[in-house]
Each structure stands twice: as structure tokens, then as C-alpha cells.
Amino acid sequence: MRRFLPASRAGRALTVGAALLSAGAALAPAGSAAASTVPASRHTVDYVALGDSYASAPLVPTQVDATCLRSDSNYASLVARSRSASLTDVTCSGATTADMTASQTEGVPAQLDALNRGTDLVTITIGGNDIGFSTVLGTCAQLTSADPTGSPCRTHFAGSGDDQITQAVADTGPKVAKVLRSIHRRAPHARVVVVGYPDLFPDDGVGCTSKTVPLAMGDFAWLRDKEKELNSMLARQARHGGAQYVNTYTPTVGHDLCKPSGERWIETFAPETPAAPVHPNATGESAMAGAVKAALARHGRH
Template sequence: MGAALLFARAALAPAGTAAASTVTAGRTTVDYVALGDSYASAPLVPTQVDATCLRSSQNYPSLIAQSRSATLTDVSCSGATTADLTAPQADGVPAQLDAVNRRTDLVTLTIGGNDIGFSTVLGTCAQLTATDPAGTPCRTHFTGTGADRISDAIARTGPKVAQVLRGIHQRAPHARVVVVGYPDLFPDDGVGCTSKTVPLAMGDFAWLRDKEKELNAMLARQAVKGGARYVNTYTPTVGHDLCEPTGERWIETFAPETPAAPVHPNATGERVMASAVETALPRHSWHR
């Protein structure tokens, strides 16, 4: 979602950079704007079309636009937080909401993971694993004061997501707005895996799973309250988390074996996310 992408930026060849990528597939009156973070932009998934935002031509917004013959303005950007929707992001990336206007018919949004610092949390968990490989060193670290710091961060992020949704509706009052949740990163049964490429303590898998579910539940609540549709990408990806073997894994490990950023969807994961959004959209029209 954020810090884990530092190596990905270094690995990406310094190709030309654009503030947004626009795809037009056939003649259409549907104007689609994609907003969000790295789970929307798909860093390192071929083919990368924006070196600054690590945006792929095969991310879920591009796949939806291709399937529906829509005009896509994709401003999703790796590392984005809710603040980057209304103000310029680092590296001179414009505020994402600048792409939304009264002509916009559809908006998809994947956001919140960087607001709670999830990549930093994972980095901390990986560092603590050696102290208690069979236990819960990460959960203990973040809950040892009696409060769950990640739950608190999720609660603080809710109003920020609500503000983003209000901003979308103000700019595009007739648009259909879809909040896209995060896919299943960890084994849904809570049973972890032992691997050099997944350096997490066995007891922390269930806690991390629960924190992701908590984040998704918050996004679902804010979508309903904010006049948007929530799309669950978690359930369709259960059984294809980062502990699964290559070929069955749609979320890559901390050391990806297929082109994708660490603990992010690979190309198959992005296709499944696209399918989940498509299922939630009307077959013949995207207008509200």
C-alpha cells in the first residue's frame, strides 16, 4: 500500500511519466474515473504505463474500461492516502479529485490502506518475527498498551473516506460511485505459513486477517452512508492469499515471484478484482 513499494520504484525502469493515463476503447458516452492507491494502480504488474504512480495497463480499472468500452481517466497512484484525493501527492502528482467533473459517469475508489500505515505495519511485523516466531509479537506490539493502534487508525480513517465521497458527489452529482475493498491478503482460516518470503510469526496471521477485515468493514459502512456501492473483493480471493503456491497465489509474498509489488495483487488478482466490480455494475448502463 505504501512503504513496501520503495523497492518497486527502484526496480521500475525510468520510463515516461504522466499525471494520468487515459484509455479510450471504442466510441462511448461512459466517462469513467479511477481513484485510489496501489491496489488500484497495480505496481509492477505488466505493462507499467506511469513510472511515478506505478500504474499498470492491466490494473482493474483498465480491465473494466476495456470490457465495457468506456473512456477511462485513471489517476490511481501508489502510496496515495485520502489526503492525496484533494491535494497534490508527492512527486508532483495532482490531486486525484481534479479528474472528476460533471461529465463523469462512474468513479471507482480504493483507498484507506495507506492512511492506517498498513505497509509500515507489515514491515514492523516482519522485523519482530524473529523474537517469537510461533507467537504474536506483532499483535503484542500494536496492542500492548491496552488499545489496538490499528483499530484506532481505522476508526480515524472513516471520516476521511466520508469526506472523499462527499467530494466526489459534489464534483460529479450524477456519477455512480463504487468503493472497492481490499482482496484477501492472509489465509482466511487464520492458519499461517512458514516461508522466507512470508516472514510473519504464526500467531500474527489471524490478527492481521482481522485488521484487514476491519478495514474493509469500515469502507463498506462509509460507502453505504456516503451514497456509494461497496464491492467486496475479499470473498472472491479467499484461498488465493500470499501463503498459496505460485499459480494459485493472487497476492504476492514479501519477495514476489511474479511481477507485482510485495503483498499486492498480481495480474490474476487484478483480473479478479475487475470481475468483482463488473458483477456489481448494471449490465447495460453505469448511470445512477
């Protein structure tokens, strides 16, 4: 996640990830990083949830894992309850594609270890940390004061003509493809669902001026486009990798971090409701769950 941050800024950049972990250490209950599970009955669907913080829902009540900042109201938990599924939730804040097959940190096993031949349903949200999006946002916030009405972040990352974030998304594609192949090998009978990222920034590209959203006005449209590139890559990899893609962006348009409290499903850099900075709050996770449930119902299996 540090690959895009200049060394001269590394010690002082405001990163969303750092704020997330700091807040989580204070608010999450003590406990291990063991998978969260919902007890199975004889005929329930065996459901495994994989992914990063947009799947784990850091700081959203109630937190059930202090290490991974995992909520029992994340989209996977809501989907599982609606379908009476047996859920093994190994989602973990900060996860990258590498953490699917290797331990993320002490006490956090490789997420794919939760899969087996009896797994019926898998959901996964991944890729944002591979492109260093939290660090990108931190860098954008640092650059804003120098040109608040311009686009200093876009200039920083794409001013040379080669957009570093576009390249990072392209580089992440094969990693996602490899993860999907590994899921199919370990859970050959499972329905695999790639869940995209919700609408973080105003879809019309018009930004907002606020101490809690320290971004330059000209950078909102660029950041929106980078998220859309990430989601498009995930949809493409799902299509080619024998998985279903769930679009959570469209159902959350109009509820981005610029919207007022009560309409906002994505929190600002300084959240007013329990959630990590620039992450879904409880309503946002519920909206993501709704998109997943609708997609599962349309296809009728599991």
C-alpha cells in the same frame, strides 16, 4: 504511514512501501505521472479511477506510469475495456485520502481534479495507507524473529489493551466520508463505487512458515482481522455516503500470500511474479476487476 513505527526502528524497518518504490524505480518505464486515458467515443461511459497501489497495480505488466507505478492491467483498466468506457486513471501507489484533494508529490495532481460534471462512473480504493498498513507489516516482519510461533506484532500494537490499528481504522472513517462527499460535489451525476481490499492473509487464520512471508504464526489471524475491519469500515462509509461497495475479499479467499505459486493472487514479501510485495499480481487484479464488473452488472446502470 510512519505513525505506528517506533523511532528506534524507523531507520531499519522493512516496509512493503519501500520495497515497492525501490523495485518500481528499476522496472517502471520513464514517464510523467499524467493520468492514463483510454480514448472516448461519442457514447462511451466517462470513467475515472481513483485510489492507492491496490488500484494502480504496481509492477504488474505493463507499467504505464513510473511515478505512480500504474499498470494498464489494473482492475480499472480491465473494467473499462470490458465496458468500452473512456477511462481516466489517476490511481497512484502510496496515495492516502489526503492525496484525493492535494498533490501527492511533484507532478502528481490531486486525484479528484480528474472529476467533472460529465463523469459517469468513479471507482476508488483508499484507506490502507491512512492506517499505515505497509509500515505495520514491516514492523511485524522485524518482530517475527523474537517469537516466530507467537503473536509479537499483535502484542506490539494491541498488547496494552488499546488496539492501535483498530483505532487508526476508526480515525480513517471520517476521512473516507469526506472524500466521498467531495466526489459527489465534483461529479454529481456519477455512480460512485468503493472497491475494498482483497484477501491478503489466510481466511482461516492459519499462517505459513516461509522466508518470503516473515510473519509470526500467531499474527496471521490478527492481521486478517485488521484487514476485515478496514473493509467493514469502507463498506459502512460507502453505504452512508451514497456509494456502492464492492467486496473483493470474498472472491479472492483461498488465493492469499500463503498459497503456492500459481494459486497465489497476492504476492509474498519477495514476489515470484511481477507485482509489489503483499499486493495483487495480474491474476489478483483480474479477480478484483471481475468483482467490480459483476457489481456493476447487477445494478445495471453505466
